[in-house]
Amino acid sequence: MKQRKLGSTGELVSAIGLGCMGMVGWYGQRDDAEARATLHRALDLGINHLDTAAVYQDGDNERFVGEAIRGRRSEVFIATKCGIARTPDGRVTADNRAATIRRSCDESLQRLGVEQIDLFYLHRIDPGVPIEDSMGVLAGLVQAGKIRFAGISEAGPETLRRAHRVHPLAALQSELSPWTRNACRASLEVCAELGIAFVAYSPLGRGFLTGAIGSAADFAAGDTRRMFPRFQPENFRQNLAAVENLRELARGIGCTPAQLSLAWVLGQWQGVLPIPGTKKRRYLEENAVAAGLQLSPDQLAAIERAIPEELVQGERYPDGMLATLNV
DSSP, X not given: OOEEEOTTSOOEEESSOEEOTTTTSSSSOOOHHHHHHHHHHHHHTXXXXXXXXXXXXXXXXXXXXHHHTTTOGGGOEEEEEEOEEEOTTSOEEXXXXXXXXXXXXXXXHHHHTOSOEEEEEESSOOTTSOHHHHXXXXXXXXXXXXXXXXXXXXXXXHHHHHHHHHSOOOEEEEEOBTTBOGGGHHHHHHHHHHTOEEEEEOTTTTTGGGTOOOOGGGSXXXXXXXXXXXXXXXXXXXXXXXXXXXXXXXXXXXXXXXXXXXXXXHTTOTTEEEOOBOSOHHHHHHHHHGGGOOOOHHHHHHHHHHSOGGGSOSOSSOHHHHTTOBO
């Protein structure tokens, strides 16, 4: 597995990481044995950048990842997130208050079973708390040795600059894929300017860009993708055209649509680190191959022409979740 630098930190991590959000829920049927085997296989392949969050399955995800890496801590660069709260009616809100950040860090350390978190993010930006205050808390956690590096997620250019002035940001985590490009373009440019890694989540469009999903009916009951606008039946049918265009390009290059999508993300800038999520070994191994696939400028441009963003139907989040994005 090739490695890339984590921004200006000097740290090297795998060029392709592993998003662990769906390991024990949310996407498809749960299979703990296969998910655990997938995590172990990732480490065997040199994929050391594992990403989770406190809000995923209300802490169960961190517990599962922590148990899976026990005995292999030295092989892992573990990233997790804080700063999202659930209201009694199920809505998601940002909470970046100092006490919340400190408490969440301690709880994540306990659930993961580690003495230090490698990369700790604000999962969402709280408009009610100045980013300078939140970054001051993260800086304190670095000084206390509880975290090594600080990051933020789904933040716009101004917020990035303000945060970075208080304490160096190691990474911004935001959505980036061939069908989600423009929303983060300005922030990606600021990352390149300031030497902040850009960790790309959902680089396969929540599985859609793999070409493995042919119908909205393919989702199991309880799969959270059912609530996303792009997966609603009418939008889904129209968005299949984007996948077919990608499939045709992949066929010509001799790779899969998933590998082509990941290669496109990697090709945006050397500081981009995609973290495709999967809980199955066969998809993990397919994704890993993309690290060695280098696309020419013409091939990168061809992918963007094949999937113009105006072709993609539906917002990337439901309305309530869109409101939490600082972009």
